[in-house]
Structure formats: C-alpha cells, structure tokens
Amino acid sequence: MVNVTVWNEYRHEKSDEAVRKVYPEGIHGQIASFLEASSFHVRTATLDEPEHGLTEEVLANTDVLVWWGHIAHKEVSDEIVERVHKKVLEGMGLVALHSGHMSKIFMKLMGTSCDLKWREAEEKERLWVVNPSHPIAEGLGEYIELEKEEMYGEHFDIPIPDELIFMSWFEGGNVFRSGCTYRRGNGKIFYFQPGHETYPTYYHEDIQKVIINGVKWCQPTTYGYPKYGHSEALEKIQPKGE
Amino acid sequence: MVNVTVWNEYRHEKSDEAVRKVYPEGIHGQIASFLEASSFHVRTATLDEPEHGLTEEVLANTDVLVWWGHIAHKEVSDEIVERVHKKVLEGMGLVALHSGHMSKIFMKLMGTSCDLKWREAEEKERLWVVNPSHPIAEGLGEYIELEKEEMYGEHFDIPIPDELIFMSWFEGGNVFRSGCTYRRGNGKIFYFQPGHETYPTYYHEDIQKVIINGVKWCQPTTYGYPKYGHSEALEKIQPKGE
C-alpha cells in the first residue's frame, strides 16, 4: 500500500472565510479524502505543526508527498527543505500542486526561478492532454474544463519537463504547461497547476483522477540506491608507457 | 564578439608539481589560450582573487562562463554563487568542465546531488558521439580517444539531460554521459567531463574543438527577458454567474 503524506500550508483556510467555505477541512483535508477513497494510506501535515509535520519518522514512512503552499513559502524552514530534498533524491515521490511551483522544495529541485505570469479573474481554463498514453492521463477525455481558475501563464521558468502531459488554454489569452514530470535522483516529481484556494477545483472528479494518477506514477521503485564515490575497476586496465 | 570568462580554482597548479608541469599557466591559461585563438574575447578569473574574480562588472561583460573547480568547491562563497546563478537565468551561458559537476553553481542549477563513480587509474576513455547533427559535435569524427583520463562513471545523479551529445566508454568497464546540455531560465549550460588535472587533456585538438563548439552553443540569444508576475488579460473574460 502506498503511503501518502498530504502537506498543506493551511493558512488561507484559517484567515479567509471564503476559502474556509470551499475547504472546511482544509485543502489537505479534501485532498486526503479522495486519496483515501482511492485506497492509498494517507496522513496529513501542515506548516504550523512542529517540524511542519514532516519529522524524520513521518518522511521515513512516506512514499509520495503531496505539497500545497502559497503565501508562506518563506516560513518553511531550510532544515526541513533539506530533509525533504534528501528524501526525494532517495526515491520519495513529490506531487507539487498549484502555487507549490514557488515552494522552496520545488525551486531547489528545479534550479530555476519557477516564476510565471498570473491573474485572478474567475477565468475559464481548459487543460488539454498532449501525452495520451501516459498513465497520468489514464481515464480522462481529451481535455478537462474548469469554469474558474487562477490563470498561470507562460513563460513559466522551469527546466524543460521530462514529460509534458497537459497544456492549458485560458480565457484571457494565455497558455501554460500545466502538467509536467521530472526525475531528480531516484525520485519522481509531478507538477500540476490547478487548485486556487477560492475555487472548488479539488472537488472536480477529473482533477482528482489526475492527482490519484500522479501519486501512483510518483511512487518509488525498488531499484537499489546507486553507489557513488571511488570505484574499483571492473576490467583490467593496461599500464600506459611513460 | 563573444565575451568568455574562464574561471579556474587554480589550486592544484600551485601545490602540485605534476600538475604545474602539465599546465604551467594554469588550467585556465591553457583553456583561455585556445579560446582566444578561436577569436573569442577571453578573460580569466580564479578563486583567490577578490570576489573570486567574478565581480558584478566582470559578469556584466560575460556571455559565457567556463568553470573548472575540484578540491575547493566549498570555498566559493554563496554570495558569488547566487550572483552567477542569477546571471545564468538571465541568459549567460555556462560550460562546466570535469569536476565542475560538484561545484556549487552546477549543483544549484541541477537540483540533484550530481554525484558519480570515479577512479584515477591512467585509464583509456573513448567519447562516442550520439547526437551527430548537434553543433557541439561539429567537425568531429565518430569518437574521441583519450589515452588517459580519470574515470567518471554511472550512475551520474543529474537531471535527464535536455540533449545527450557524448557517451563515454572506459577501459575499466564503466560508461558515462560525458557531454550533456541543459537550459535553465534564459541560460544554456553544457557539461563536458574530460579534464583531470594531471593529464594533458586540454591540449587535445578534439577536446578543444568541443569546448569551442560548446562556448558557441551556450552564447546568449537576443530574446527579450520574459516578464513574470501579475498580468492583465489579453482577451475579454466573461463574467461567471454565481
């Protein structure tokens, strides 16, 4: 059984009535709920818990970490970021959602500014599948339509994705690479753009499907961790004349 | 004319007679020499200069930075690393040579450990071209043979290269992705593995060709730097009913 930890900043829900109305149990609560229903073993963790809820023990028992953060990226301690980074390189999967693109952990794994254009305008978004045989697109139609989402637009300053799964159309005239995968060390990473806190995006069945598929895709393989450092020759080396 | 700054740690040459014998003007001196002959405008910079020779002014006049470092990666100040990182995202090219794979700047751009297997054994290396139409392979034959190089072997913990140009065969039984390109922000990056300090690798004509080609490939384009942040709609957005 895949062990999933859903991490949420959990601030908007406390300070903003409109967000609380959409996500009374927190964004993490809603995400955990449909992941559990899909028979993952799920726990949650939030910024204001000790060690942000991401203790060594929790991470040791996490196969895939789902990350939602927005206004408090800077409050995440560098020590915990190092810890999560190390775990990803060792094989833990990471699903970064929405404004998670500017979380410290995602930026550290990418090496770029991860910046983009944005607009909050109750705007229609249509996510087109461009990689139809990818397991993350399993069970979808040709596109997902969201009546209202925050616009995230190109240029999106990320490394070229290993795989591009979704390309989004926005009503206001922008496009976006809205579903991207990366491999870093032994870990797999899936970035998925939808999920602004004031819209009911995580109740949308196809969005749930994508996140479920993403968690499955990100789960660790049982490949032995590579050995680095000094290495003896596997074949005989001929002496070179001086 | 392309402005190139060749950065070298410049420590082995001072402390080790064997290295000084191979590179009496320093590794940077030798690299600068064949780049100048290829009509780049070249300057050099080294670790022990103020600001490691990488002042704001020097970087403002650098199109492509060539980086050789090995035993003193940790002595490079984080402030200078931030400065170089910012410049790469803005468009400056970076050619990382040999042990530069574990320099702070390369690791920051990659997001992984950049670790690998290694062995110093006067070992034959053969670099096979696997991307023959790439400008970095221009003018080469099917492979480059080096009588003696340090073995760098897989698994090499890097992000999947945007482009793989060379794959190396080592006498002792290992293989290595020895020529890789990446894009980060507006900047282009070329990693090229040969160049152990005790071997005369940077006198080899084909190795010089590759570095010259790499510098050309990494030079900035004149694309306007993308605009990030809040963005007005380009098309009219329909009001959504509540």
Next chain:
Amino acid sequence: MVNVTVWNEYRHEKSDEAVRKVYPEGIHGQIASFLEASSFHVRTATLDEPEHGLTEEVLANTDVLVWWGHIAHKEVSDEIVERVHKKVLEGMGLVALHSGHMSKIFMKLMGTSCDLKWREAEEKERLWVVNPSHPIAEGLGEYIELEKEEMYGEHFDIPIPDELIFMSWFEGGNVFRSGCTYRRGNGKIFYFQPGHETYPTYYHEDIQKVIINGVKWCQPTTYGYPKYGHSEALEKIQPKGE
C-alpha cells in the same frame, strides 16, 4: 552560404483567386523573397515540375528544404519522397510548414499519423515562446499574435518533440504545439504551424523571423557521416571458456 530550396505544391494559387490575391508569386515566391533578403542562396521547386523540381542535382545542392503542401500530398511520388528522406538522414535540414504536417515526407520521418484537429474560422492565434533561449526564438518578444489563422489543435499525433519552441492559443478554445524540432539521422527538422493559404501570414515580420531562424538552425553540420555495419573490435576481447 546556406543553399535553401523552397518547395511548394503551388495549386491553391492557380485555382483560387482569393489565394492568388494574397500570394501573386505563389507561397514559394513570398517565402523565397524574404529568405533571399536574409542572404540565403534560394531556389524554388513545385509539384508540377519534372520530378517535382527535386532532382538529384537540386537536392545535392540543397542544405535546407522548406516544404509547403496541402491538397495534393498524394500526388508527390514515392520515389521522390524516398530521395528526400535519404537526403534528410544524410544531413539536409527540413522546415515543414503548416499543412506540411501531413506531407508524405514529414509523416515518413515521424512514424505517426500526424493528424490533428482543424477549423477555418478567421480565428485569432497567439504563439507563445516556451523555449526562450533557443536560437529559433531569437529576436522575438514573448508571443506572436496573428489576427487570423486556421486553427490546428491538440491532440496532434506526433512523436514527442525533441524541443518545443512555441505553444499556440486559439480564440475558439484550442491549444497546439506550433513549433517543434526533431533530429532524424544527421538531419534536423523544424515544424512550424502558421501559414494558411488565404491569410497573409508569410508577410508577418515575426513569422518571417522564425522561418529564417529555423532555416539557420536546420543547416547541416560538418560532422562525418557515421559508419554502420560490421565493425572490428577497438580493444582486445578475451576468449571465453566453453
């Protein structure tokens, strides 16, 4: 000097007054005109010439072939397609424009159906740059806007591009991977979507810039053509006991 051959089906211009009005010298005439002004050595060739204008001699003197075809793909003889295919694998560049996505030569190089969605509706298109440091984007702003273009939409059944340069937004709600590069054999290929015959797309300065950049990018390198077939060992092989 780069030798460019601009190939055009040249049928719409003969049969359709509206097209002739936009392109009185043929689509090939207009493309040749701005390529010449950019100091390429340019010739043209069309479907109804003997051997479609693509004799062995013409191809032997072509560095980059630009291809525009639409309603008469099937009239291109298989023999000429084989000839062009062989030349691309040997290193000739190919710039496939607009409906060239379903030309025999493009389909043969891709291995897929190359099918897509389409609509002629005087529709606004906005081509966003998603690979800003790529030489094909040199000199552009963040996007190119075309007041009217034919919609080409996802899913576009192509192999995953080696490099994605442009992503298009269409007024009617679709997106499209509108600028893609591929390598096949020693040859480089650039597919660029705009250019419906009834719209003045090839008079647009930025579209011209992209095609000029594309031709430059596609030009052959001087790498020696790889040797295939039986090969002697480069190292001594140990006898294996039976």
Next chain:
Amino acid sequence: MVNVTVWNEYRHEKSDEAVRKVYPEGIHGQIASFLEASSFHVRTATLDEPEHGLTEEVLANTDVLVWWGHIAHKEVSDEIVERVHKKVLEGMGLVALHSGHMSKIFMKLMGTSCDLKWREAEEKERLWVVNPSHPIAEGLGEYIELEKEEMYGEHFDIPIPDELIFMSWFEGGNVFRSGCTYRRGNGKIFYFQPGHETYPTYYHEDIQKVIINGVKWCQPTTYGYPKYGHSEALEKIQPKGE
C-alpha cells in the same frame, strides 16, 4: 490481465543446430515461458504462419506485442506491417528485441535507418542503468552483466529516445543505447538490445525482469482515443472586420 503476443521469425532455430540447442522451443517459446510465469496471458506467432500469425483477431486481443526478427525482415508483408502500425498508434504496446531494430515495423515507427555497428565476437556486455527510478529498471542492481553478447554499437541511427534506460559497455571498446522508450500515437514502445540467437540471453534472470517490466510499462492506458479532423469552436470567435 495483460494479453501478450510474442512474435518470432523462427528461422534460425530451424536451420541452425547451435541455435536450436539454446532455444529448443524457439526464442518465442522461451520468452513466452517466463512471461506466462509472470502471469501475463501469452500467445505466440511466427513468420511462417498464415498472416504471420498476426490476424486481425489476434491483434484485436493483443495488449502488447513482443517482436524478435533478424534474417527475414523483408519477408514480413507490408500489409501486416500496416496492420501492426495502425494497432500501435491505437494503443497497443510494442517491445522490440535485439535485431528487431531493423524490422519493418520498428523502422516505420522511427522514421530513420535504425542502422548501427555490430560484431559477433563472444564479447562481454555490461548494461548500466541510467534512469534508476524508471519502472523498467525496477528490481535491478546498478548493471546487468552478460558474459557473451553480440556487440551493437553507436552511432545507432534512431530518433532521440523519449527515455534512455540502459547504456551498454562492450569489451571491444563500443557503447550503445541499449534500452530506449518511445511513444507513437497512443502506443508505447520499448527497444531492448540483448538477445543474439546463439547465446542464452533470454535465460538470464535480469534480462527476463527487464522484458517483464517492459511489457508492463507498454500496456495500453484507457484514455479515449483522440478525435481528429474538423472541429467546432469551443468558444465564441469574434468576427474580423475586412
């Protein structure tokens, strides 16, 4: 349950005692045997059966096709190749083994010559994993060592793989991209190099593991087949003034 059809040319085994000794039930028999043990539903098909054993009915019930061919590629009828090609684009997986690189179906899907260097010299091969988190590498160590294999060497004239899983070292001084994935249409393709007919490669446990993993990876997803052709607008298009 995944339906696998193992296709074999089945000629060497009939004409050559040495091959028959290694594979008394045919290469297809041995491959079918370990796939069945891994609980796939397996059938076999061979060149000399009617329609090469690949009737419409067989293909309609095939999720993944495994292909081994060598000396009789030209005897495979173009009609059957078209049929298999269509099925791959619709979603059927294809695992191409060893000399399958020059089968008509693989070449048609690639668009290149698929040529390479080769040598039969009872040579040691070591396949290094370069994509450790990929499901095709699941359960392996850092490399697979084969005491004797046929050398396949670079340059290998294939499109740049979507994913590179294995890089091989050969005793005689060559390297090879020995495990590669591609997507074509809705179908996934895995090319895996080992398997010369006179060596017992398909009895090697790790080689079996890779083929089993490859078949799993290639299985179709349930994504609805994309719709191509003329498409109505999803959004209202503004009339343009003339």
